[in-house]
Ligand SMILES: O=C(O)C1=C[C@@H](OP(=O)(O)O)[C@@H](O)[C@H](O)C1
């Protein structure tokens with residue numbers, strides 16, 4: 001797909017999808033509560049897939065989580081405790097994304113789960129649930145927090161169903177913590193008795209209450225509009241609706257991060273307004289930590305390289321096991337423009353550039369929606385091709401329509 005910008009400042013209003021993280025939790029909690037409504041569900045593929053698989057589960061013995069991490073991990077726990085028997089499968093990439101920590105924890109809680117191919121990876125065979133006889137004591141589990149927080153969210157959500165409840169002790173350097181906090185907050189909203197104290201998470205046994213919940217717009221999706229405003233000609237501004245100052249989403253961290261790239265955020269009653277500011281003087285190399293917000297890393301790496309404002313990026317450990325190896329993908333694609341993402345010390349990657357130029361390069365997207373959306377804003381600096389553009393459907397199916405509405409010239413045939 002060929003993308004170009006006709007010139008002049010960017011302005012207008014853009015529609016965002018609803019958060020797939022909030023939606024996929026709310027759908028699991030709704031299923032466990034046996035009622036309630038989830039409002040503002042987006043058409044994001046991961047959200048629709050979760051909805052469909054939850055509805056299909058009772059009558060089928062093969063469920064395909066495709067490439068959706070939350071669907072694979074949350075359903076593993078949900079199907080285990082609801083005594084489902086069958087196979088839970090996924091794409092070739094999903095079969096390379098580890099799930100051993102979650103499976104081991106669920107086995108200790110009483111689930112029968114087998115690996116169908118490789119030990120520690122999907123696909124899985126689920127063979128029911130036998131709760132421990134000791135109904136008084138909570139199931140106590142030590143779980144690594146340094147691979148994926150989705151295992152912890154998955155376990156927490158089924159915690160009320162376990163006889164005696166659940167006590168999780170997180171070990172290692174916990175990543176993506178705001179996603180765990182989001183899970184706890186939504187569980188409480190759905191009537192669960194649970195608490196989080198640093199590395200100890202406690203869930204008391206009980207029932208969820210049918211609850212009506214309206215999903216907030218997606219802050220990770222908003223991050224691409226921040227890039228657009230940062231890279232657009234002077235005077236650019238955009239309004240995004242459905243985002244709240246009080247958010248459950250850790251990716252709201254983009255508000256602060258983008259101040260370093262000249263984007264100012266104003267909160268309004270129904271969303272936010274982004275405005276480009278003249279760049280403020282800054283330290284030679286900025287350091288930003290993505291431990292809590294890994295999905296923002298691609299957005300920021302591309303903007304930092306394009307503006308040649310070097311950033312030392314830390315907390316990127318989980319990027320190698322997402323939709324693709326995002327570090328390798330960023331390195332390969334940034335290099336096409338004169339950008340660079342180099343490990344300058346253990347775990348610290350510097351995003352920078354020499355003579356960054358956009359002139360009809362073709363960006364490979366590696367089956368990763370965020371590669372497509374993080375690189376698309378470069379079209380403001382020159383014409384650009386994005387390969388396999390439909391990949392955005394995972395979280396933001398309307399992304400290209402929204403770019404077209406804001407003035408980009410898009411030729412899908414190219
Ligand atoms: O719980 C969630 O909704 C998510 C948690 C994060 O994954 P990790 O916990 O694997 O970092 C994030 O990258 C993913 O897009 C969504």
Ligand SMILES: C=C(OP(=O)(O)O)C(=O)O
Nearest residue numbers: 067068069070295322323
């Ligand atoms: C990592 C992501 O998703 P998931 O892990 O749910 O596949 C993402 O959306 O960036």
